[in-house]
Amino acid sequence: QVQLVESGGGLVQPGGSLRLSCATSNNRFNIKPTAWYRQAPGKERELVARFFGTGGTDYRDSVKGRFTISRDIRAKTLALQMNDLKPEDTAIYYCNAIYRSVNYWGQGTQVTVSS
Numbered sequence: 001q002v003q004l005v006e007s008g009g010g011l012v013q014p015g016g017s018l019r020l021s022c023a024t025s026n027n028r029f030n031i032k033p034t035a036w037y038r039q040a041p042g043k044e045r046e047l048v049a050r051f052f053g054t055g056g057t058d059y060r061d062s063v064k065g066r067f068t069i070s071r072d073i074r075a076k077t078l079a080l081q082m083n084d085l086k087p088e089d090t091a092i093y094y095c096n097a098i099y100r101s102v103n104y105w106g107q108g109t110q111v112t113v114s115s
Contacts, residue, residue: 002027002104004095009109016085020109022078022095031099033078036069038091038111045094049080062088085113 008020022033035050049059049069057069068081078095092108 002029002031002097002099004033004097004104004106006093006095006106006109009093009111011112011114012085013115014086014113016113017081017083018085018111020080020082020093020095020111022106024076024097027076029099030076031097031104032071032073032076033095033097033104034071035096036078036080037094037096038089039094039108040091043091048093050096082111085111087113089113 003025005023005025006020008018010018012018024031036048037045038048039045047060048063049067051057051069051071059067066084070079071077090111090113092110094108095106097104
């Protein structure tokens with residue numbers, strides 16, 4: 001079964017930047033990750049950014065202008081550049097792929113924004 005592996009999380013001060021990456025393995029069906037979600041303690045998982053259609057992107061309002069989603073279709077990788085991070089961005093960030101109506105998730109990477 002395909003595995004999604006996130007990396008790049010860590011502890012950063014407010015105003016700092018991080019770049020998250022998502023790679024796939026055991027990916028014989030050529031599954032491509034297309035979205036980033038996050039889940040803060042005590043809260044539901046929420047969509048952060050995604051690709052849709054033929055390359056369109058969508059961001060939740062609170063990250064617009066600060067986060068940028070990108071991908072390498074051939075390498076089947078996904079990235080999330082996060083700038084001007086705020087304490088409210090603290091969460092576990094998950095990479096997501098959908099294939100034949102099945103959601104695939106990575107194990108997540110912790111992002112903590114704190115002074």
